[in-house]
Amino acid sequence: MAERNYIMTGTSSSASAQAPDRSTDEIRQNIAATRESITETVDELSDRLHQTFDWRTYIENYPWAVLGAAVGIGLLASGLFRSRNSPKKRITDALAETIEDLTDRFRYQLDEVGLRKSGLKTTVKSAAAGVITTAAGNYLRNRLAERGQSDWRHSDADDSVA
Numbered sequence: 001m002a003e004r005n006y007i008m009t010g011t012s013s014s015a016s017a018q019a020p021d022r023s024t025d026e027i028r029q030n031i032a033a034t035r036e037s038i039t040e041t042v043d044e045l046s047d048r049l050h051q052t053f054d055w056r057t058y059i060e061n062y063p064w065a066v067l068g069a070a071v072g073i074g075l076l077a078s079g080l081f082r083s084r085n086s087p088k089k090r091i092t093d094a095l096a097e098t099i100e101d102l103t104d105r106f107r108y109q110l111d112e113v114g115l116r117k118s119g120l121k122t123t124v125k126s127a128a129a130g131v132i133t134t135a136a137g138n139y140l141r142n143r144l145a146e147r148g149q150s151d152w153r154h155s156d157a158d159d160s161v162a
Contacts (some may be wrong), residue, residue: 040041091144099136 051057059066084092106128110121 077090095137095140098140099133102136106132 107125110125110128
């Protein structure tokens with residue numbers, strides 16, 4: 001800034017006071033020096049601007065802040081794109097998991113009993129799995145109906161029709 005004021009005051013005062021005494025070579029040298037000064041100033045400003053907005057500089061100077069910002073943006077983005085299950089879907093998933101656990105337990109117990117013939121073993125396992133699945137489903141539906149969610153059956157029937 002001081003250079004700019006010096007250049008402006010120096011040029012204006014010397015231009016008005018020494019205009020007849022200066023030669024063309026001096027004027028050209030003065031213009032070249034002024035042009036060089038302006039070029040250096042613009043280059044310095046360009047470097048500062050580039051350094052200010054360069055993301056590598058921020059990472060180098062503030063690594064923890066940049067890491068925290070990246071984690072925060074990642075969490076926000078994952079929250080936007082995460083699918084949310086409806087209550088009906090959560091209940092259905094829980095019901096399916098419970099029934100699967102029960103049938104696995106029953107199959108394990110049948111394996112321990114020692115039914116060795118493949119035809120009889122398969123038939124008993126299939127019948128037992130069907131009975132357990134039906135009983136578990138009926139039990140859970142009754143429990144849900146007791147809690148005031150009897151419309152679950154109706155919406156489930158609507159989904160199967162659609």
